[in-house]
Amino acid sequence: MLALVHAVALVGLTPHRVRIECSRATGLPGMRLVGLPDTAVREAEDRIRTAIQRSGLRWPQERIVINLAPADLPKVGSGFDLPLAIGVLAATEQIPAASLAGLCACGEVGLDGSIRPVPGTLPTAVGARDLRTGRLFVAEAAAGEAALVTDLEVVGVRDLTEVVALLRGDRLPRESLPTPTEVPASTLDLRDVRGQPVARRTVEIAAAGGHHLLLVGPPGCGKTMLARRLHALLPPLEMDQALEVAAIHSVAGERAPDAPLSLAPPLREPHHSISAAGLIGGGSGIARPGELALAHRGVLLLDELLETPRWILDALRQPLERGEITITRARSRVRYPSRVLFVAATNPCPCGHLGDPRRACTCRPDRIERYRARLSGPLLDRIDLHIEVQPVDRRQLAGAADGESTAVVAARVLEARQRGAERWGAGMLARDLQDHQLRAGCSGRAMSTLVRAIDGLALSARAFDRTLRVARTIADLEAVEVIAPEHVEEALAYRLSAPVGL
Ligand SMILES: [Zn+2]
CATH class of the missing domain: 3.30.230.10 (Ribosomal Protein S5; domain 2)
Known part of the structure; x- marks a missing residue:
């Protein structure tokens, strides 16, 4: 038989x-x-x-x-x-x-x-x-x-x-009911970020366009706090996206089978000492998903970016660009999706206090240079938004008015994303756009503003596209169809506001 x-x-x-x-x-x-x-x-x-x-x-x-x-x-x-x-x-x-x-x-x-x-x-x-x-x-x-x-x-x-x-045929099967779905409520509100208008604006743009973000600032200036609030701005996942995310977590053995299906985008915060296999994926046998795939459709926050070995950072470049990780082994080739919003945070120098009004930096210039050199140019080029975050002193905090809450900003983020989806198709974000799609929605004056800036600052061709993508998101947040010079100027400011050398 x-x-x-x-x-x-x-x-x-x-x-x-x-x-x-x-x-x-x-x-x-x-x-x-x-x-x-x-x-x-x-x-x-x-x-x-x-x-x-x-x-x-x-x-x-x-x-x-x-x-x-x-x-x-x-x-x-x-x-x-x-x-x-x-x-x-x-x-x-x-x-x-x-x-x-x-x-x-x-x-x-x-x-x-x-x-x-x-x-x-x-x-x-x-x-x-x-x-x-x-x-x-x-x-x-x-x-x-x-x-x-x-x-x-x-x-x-x-x-x-x-x-x-x-x-x-002695017994009939019991009916299997799908596990319920839930959107866990975030307790992190953007309202808590006081006296930091540029930082607030940047996380809103990052959430709306899915742009990767680099936060540079001394310890205790609120980089992690910002990154977590950026995550709370992301719209809940659609059912099929939530299933895809849950499938990755299931393969990694990180999901209890009876856990509700979460519609919240993932937030992963690996420690900077993580191994390449832990970040990118790997292990014996068929490669398992790493943090990058586990953060698919959510946020991957890498704090103290420059403490992570350079070759591991270099391995992030291609997956961030393609939204997919490929791990090739002798017997198998494994692909995992990795459409993440990458948030990197770093101190400005080894001691952490370069540019800090509260404390003087004690680093020798050559050490600062070596520290900075570890953040490779090509990875930096894939990060659309760079900002410097400074600690806010008590007087500023006392005087600062409450900003908008997460609920208000998240509604604007959702509208901007919907505007993009209507134009380019479901799930498309400004960060995914091709050159011709970006140029089509750009006014002639905005384009000449950008060309002048690119020439004057000797920016790379990739920087050109990235600036235009951010400008697209800024226009969408304002519900404007055609990118204008002021959108390009604001986008350029987020490329250049990083401190000297970055
Ligand atoms: Zn220092």
Whole structure:
């Protein structure tokens, strides 16, 4: 008897169909797995044998050959336990082979026969739908997560006994309800940023156009506070975007299967001592997503940017430009989306107090130069907005009027984004625009203002586009269709306001 069950192998977020063919064969009793299974898949035999026996089912006294096809595809993790167990039970005629038609399964089998959720259930469910493998059996604890995927029949199962009862037709599946969605309310209000009009304006522009932002200033001037409030200005995710974000977190094993689906964009704040694999992605086997992918559709905040090794910063350049990370390995190439809003913060010098009115800088000029040289030009060129943040003294704070609240500014950000989406298509931000799209919406006078500035300041061609993108966002925040000279002038100010040398 040949039994066939389907499973989904994930290479990054990309699903691949795996056919699990089980057959009895002559030879010594035991299970023989062929088709590039990794260690966890090989260990499955021990778990499945014990689980089948302890569930009151029969472990075959003959040889079982299991082929995982296609052979050249890496198959990783304990999620293959469940389809393997189902295959063995069907090959030994303990469940009818016909009941396996259009069946896909994913889950780890415990020694007691219980079915446990595995990381990556959500992208597996997306894959099962896209590959049209048919109905999907998953651990009951992960059924809500899988049921977020529409157009797919999801069956949550507790243990092998229930799996057998369902496939024999002795029991009807329970309905799997999708996990609820939520937008966690942020307690961080832009109103708390007092006496810093330029900083407030810059985070608004960054949020509206998705522009990367560099904050330079001494310790305690509120760089992190600004970055977190910028995150709170981003509009909630659409349902399909939230699923995409949750899928990445699921692959990384960072998502509890029963957690509500968050519509809030992610905010990631890795420490500056993070490894390249931790930031970009990597690890053994199939590369796992790093902080950059985990921040997809949200904010990646890297504080003390210049403390991070230069070669790691250089590795950020391409993913920031393309909105995608590619990690190539001997056996696989993995892609993760990384459309992040990158916020970098740094002290102006090693001691942190260059330009600080409260304290004098104690750094030697050559040390300052070396420190600055670590922020490579090409990475800086990919950051549209540079501002210097100064500490606000108590007198200024006492006199400063309350600024607008996050709710007011977020509404303006949303309107600006909607204006862009109507013009260029859903999800398009000013930072994504091509040269011709930018020029089309620019007045002749604004263009000559920009050309004069570029010539006078010897800015790169990339700086030209980036300035125009920021100007586009500023015009959209004012609900103006054509970019005017004052929009270009304001955009140029955010390129040049960084202190000397940056
Ligand atoms: Zn200093």
